[in-house]
Amino acid sequence: MRVPPPAQQSRLLRRHLRARPLGARLCLDAIARTGEEGCAIRVVFPTGTPPEAVGAAGATTLHGIRVIGGGLVVALAVPDEGTAVTLRLDGQEVTVEPRPAETALFAGLNTLVAIRNGESAAQTADWLACHMHDHGAEAALILDRSPGGDDAFADAMGMALADLPGLRRLVLVDLDRPLGRPDLPPASHPVHAPDAPGKQRMVPPPPDPWTAPLGEGQLYEWLRHAFLDEARTVANLDLCDLLAPAPGASVFDRATDAPSGTILLTGRHAYPWRLRDPDAPGFADHGCVSFDRPPSVRRWCVAPAKAGPGAVWRASRVTGTMPRPAELAAFFRCMALRHPGHPVSRLVPRSSLVEEPALVALAETRFGQAPLRMPQIAPPRIDPGANRTAIVTTMKNEGPFILDWLAYHRAIGVQDFLIYTNDCTDGTDRMLALLEERGIVQHRDNPYRAMGLKPQHAALQAAPDEPVVHAADWLICMDVDEYLNIKAGDGTLTALFQAMDGANMISCTWRLFGNADIHAFADAPVIGQFTRCAAEMTRKPHQAWGFKTLFRNAGFFRKLGVHRPKGLTPQLLDRIAWVNGSGRPLPREMYRSAWRSTAETVGYDLVQLNHYAVRSAKSFLVKRDRGRVNHVERDQGLAYWFRMNHNAEEDRSILRMIPAMETERARLLADPAISAAHAACVAAHRAKIATLRAQPDQAAFYSDLTGPRMQRLSRMLGHFGTNVFLAGPESIPDAVLQADLEPGFFFTVDRVEARH
Structure with missing residues (x-):
């Protein structure tokens, strides 16, 4: 040795x-x-x-x-x-x-305090060198969580000091008792990585209090009284954290100058795009951050004498002090070092990563090698005048509603329709086969059984291979009960694209339309029958502001998704111009996973998506019997009707497009085979309604749907909180139901498990 x-x-x-x-x-x-x-x-x-x-x-x-x-x-x-x-x-x-107490060991020194949880001596030496040379650290206290201490690590650190001549003192502390949570697995496992995808499917190792996340919150106050209270300043960082380069005074000097004696350190998670050596990650590998995750880690730097004896040192803050907003400094948490032995894809979705220039520069100047960079992707060439639009959709037993929906969307400028069907018994497949023969749609059998997926997900996974998708300039995935209601100009897609002024993604927020107290099925345009809907500012249920996204097919995303495309190509992030239905930009935090608007992002001025989720009460019986294309295991029962049947106010804005829709519908029905197929679908729908209503349980269900209680509730939904929609309509007392509610009235109940 x-x-x-x-x-x-x-x-x-x-x-x-x-x-x-x-x-x-x-x-x-x-x-x-x-x-x-x-x-x-x-x-x-x-x-x-x-x-x-x-x-x-x-x-x-x-x-x-x-x-x-x-x-x-x-x-x-x-x-x-x-x-x-x-x-x-x-x-x-x-x-x-x-x-x-041994507080004199660090008297007057700018000191780092950290906890070692398996980090190597080489990593620790790099960490010390960076903070010494770039930030003025003079000493360090490292608490080693290894049982009883790690002699090999201590020996290696002793040798490393030869390359750290400016470090005046290094104290290694160890204990004979674990400090971690007894119920958690090692902190290095990806289940503890905040951005890790698929954590619900992870099977972590057994709990290990020697390596689990810290369970003794008093540790920093303990170390303060034992060793650190006479230090000039103390910066609390983990051994995978790097203070960001910054001009001006160091964090240590800034802490002594701050009136509170404390500055807040705010950390961003940093990642490699790719590791040189997966078994030996290093600081220099880290060149990326998640574009949609703001700084979320908190640490601190304190001047003990300035902060005073009343301050309490905790893991993420020094209580008893009030740092001003300007009293903060940035750092990067290098996640491949915090979670070694795991591929980057287990720690973070790579679609969220963008290069961080400060990290790339730090790797080159401090650690002597640049990170492995993200592959460069040439920006797409977009012809603003090319606006061929395609809809991808799934259907099951939607025969009576197909022609109106097609006619409407052809009238507003949609050229192509890719339609997947499964298990239809009402003539839907016959209708679509005829339409495909005439070049109006592309019809495919849904491959969900062979793929082992839910029908909608299977269709969206298969669709990108279709020529009609490749040829499209714009795509949207939407259902036959959804209508693009364009309020810009003459109500066409051409007018919408002109009004959006260069946007290449448009999220069209749902406006939930109820049954307008219409119980019987009629072979008439859905948009003409059902004109009552939710108010624009209907925050709950959370489905009220779901959206579907019309997007340029230019490679910004790699996959189709139900509400928006998925699999962001992060190199093209700056080329995305994503707006809401009023043409206002969406924040980047929504780019990867958002599926609904918020109070800040909702907009209906230029386009909304009219969502006729229930239609008439009799047609809803058929919809419930058919089942869902995505949440196939969930019953569309009374709770669903309650959530989606909104009749609070009237919106007739889409009706101006009925003449154009009727013209297109008449053109389709002029074909005798199509007309006959439509009539057969209508007849099958009516027959199914009669069969269902003859069943006692369905008759009782229909009676509930059409009764005065549900009709009145359909005009009150904007007054209810989330838990009411989870609990169902029976959670609303008669006193609320019968009251004359003021505009600001709000009612909710205690949280319950969601009912399907």
């Missing part, structure tokens, strides 16, 4: 802290610090120790008990060092033998 030279040995100190029984309790540490006013004692108890169990006895004075994250730091005092320190624990008097 190589032995560090004496000069390095004097700069590297090891401290072995050992827990001990104290009465029936466990004492993690007891620290004494003598001053002009006697001897101050801090006794540290683990998480779960009740504060009421602790009291003073004999000549010992109890000054206070701080409960920090469930652990205790008990402040005591005795007149002098020779006085016995006694405590009353659980009613029994016990004697405490404190050890002397």
Whole structure:
């Protein structure tokens, strides 16, 4: 074994802290610090120790008990060092033998404090070097969570000090007791990575308190009294964290200058695009951040003398101080180092990653090698005048509604329709086969069984291989009960594209249209029959502001999705111009996973998506019997009708397009075969309604749908909170139902499990 030279040995100190029984309790540490006013004692108890169990006895004075994250730091005092320190624990008097505080080790030094949880000596040395050379760190205290300490790590750090001549002191502390949560797996597992995809499907290893996320919240206050209270400044960072390069004063100087004596450190998660060596990740590998995740990690830098004795050091903040908003500094948390041994794709969706120039520069200048860069992708060439539009949709037993829907969307300018069907019994397939023969649609059998997917997901996975999708300039995935209601210009797609002025993605927010108290099925245009709907500012249920996205087929995303395309190509992020239905830009935070609008992003001025989710009560019986194309396991029962049947107000804006739709519909029906196929679908629909209504349970269900209670509720839904829609219509008391509600009235119930 190589032995560090004496000069390095004097700069590297090891401290072995050992827990001990104290009465029936466990004492993690007891620290004494003598001053002009006697001897101050801090006794540290683990998480779960009740504060009421602790009291003073004999000549010992109890000054206070701080409960920090469930652990205790008990402040005591005795007149002098020779006085016995006694405590009353659980009613029994016990004697405490404190050890002397070693705060002089860091007196006057800019100090880093970190916890080691398996990090290598090479990683730790790089971390120290970066913060010494770029930020003025002079010393470090590293608490090593290895059981009883790691001699090999300590030896390697002793050797590394030869390359860190400016580091005046390094203290390695270890314990004989685990500090992690006893119920959690190792902190390095991706289940603890905040951005990791598919965590619900992960099977983590068994709990391990030696490596699990920290469970002793009092640790930093403990280290403060044991070692750090005389430091000039202390910066709390993990061994995978790098302070960002910044001009001007260092974080240490800024903490001493801050009126509060504290500055907040805010961290972003940093990732490699690709690792050079998956078994040995390094700081230089990290060149990317998630574009849609703001800084979310909190640490701190404190000047102990300035912050004062009333401040309390916690893991993510120093309480008792109030840093001003300007008193903050940035850092990067290098996630491949925090979660070693796992591919980048297990830690973060790569579709969220963009290069961060500060990280790329840091890798080159501080660590001597650039990260492996993202592949460059040439921006797409878009012809603004090319606007061929295609709809991709799935259907099952929608025969009576197909022609109206096609006629309407052909009238507003949709040229192509790719329609997948499955298990139809009402003539839908015959109708679509005729339409395909005449070049009006492309009809495909849904491959969901062979693919092992839900019907809608299978269709969207198969559709990108179709020529009609390749040929489209614009695409949207929508259903036959949804109508693009364009309010711009003459109501056509041409007018919409002109009004959106260069947008290449348009999210069209649902406006939920109810049954308008229409119970019977009529072979008449849906948009003409059902004109009552939710108010524009209907925040709940959460489905009320779902959207479907009309997007340029230019490679910004790799896959089709139900509500919006998926699989963002991050290199093209800056080329995306995504707007809402009023033409206002959507925030980037919505680019990867949003499926609904919010109060800040909803807009209906130029386009909305009229969603006729229920139609008439009799047609709803057929819809319920048919089942859903996505959530196939969920019953479309009374709770669904309650959520989706909105009749609060009238919106007739789409009716101006009925003449154009009727012209196109007449053109289609002029074909005798199509006309006959439509009539057959209508007849099958009516027959199915009759069959269902003859069944006692369906008859009772229909009676509930059409009764006065549900009719009245359909005009009140804007007054209810989320939990009401989860609980169902029976959760609303008669007193609320019968009241004359004021505009600002709000009613909700306690949270319940969702009902399908």
